[in-house]
Amino acid sequence: MHIAIALFTIFAAWRWGDWSKWKQYHSTMLYIVTGGLLYEYLTRSHPLWTFHPDVLPDIKLVVLIHAFISMPLSIFIFLSRYPAKPRKPFRYIIMWVCIYVGVEAVLAFFGRITYDHGWQLYHSVLFNLMMFTMMRFHHVSPGKAYLVSIVIIVALMKWFQVPLS
Numbered sequence: 001m002h003i004a005i006a007l008f009t010i011f012a013a014w015r016w017g018d019w020s021k022w023k024q025y026h027s028t029m030l031y032i033v034t035g036g037l038l039y040e041y042l043t044r045s046h047p048l049w050t051f052h053p054d055v056l057p058d059i060k061l062v063v064l065i066h067a068f069i070s071m072p073l074s075i076f077i078f079l080s081r082y083p084a085k086p087r088k089p090f091r092y093i094i095m096w097v098c099i100y101v102g103v104e105a106v107l108a109f110f111g112r113i114t115y116d117h118g119w120q121l122y123h124s125v126l127f128n129l130m131m132f133t134m135m136r137f138h139h140v141s142p143g144k145a146y147l148v149s150i151v152i153i154v155a156l157m158k159w160f161q162v163p164l165s
Contacts (some may be wrong), residue, residue: 001054001112002062005103006069015072018080025079029072030138035131035149036067040151046162048119052112074100075135082136089136097128117160 041062051062083092104124107113108157130152138145155163 001107001110002051002065003054005066006065007069008076009073013076017073017077021080022040022076025076025139027142028079028135029075031138031142031145032071032075032131032135033067036040036063036071038153040067042046042157042164043162046160048160048162049113049115049124050116051107052121053114078132078135080140082139083134093129093132093136096132100128101125121161 051059051066053059053062056062056065063124068091078096081092083089101121104113106123108115108121115123134145134149137148157164
């Protein structure tokens, strides 16, 4: 499933991404990679969600595929098709939250992702809403987005009692 998601994301990026402007989105694509890898590092002894391999031999490969392929390419599509009209952005973000949560629900149904330490699928809905909002915010104002990200990370670690050790 994880490989299928990555392959579909590559196809979708090729089909719907605006490759003429990819450099405009590059820093935000790296921001999501950093966030995903930071999650893996900070929660290594207290994960809130865990991917499980299917055809891949190792969970580390699953994490790397999501971190370096699925996440940045989907953010590339998200940003390159972001609407300019004032009322449309909220609906657009909701659409992407639904896509991410739908994929996650399928992964959960087939046992390719599990939750722990109080995390549930509804937390992913809220997290994705915040994440897509932060992706746009980072694209527009990276410095401020990094500061807000630190606050969000600390708050989530406190809320879910993630130890620093």
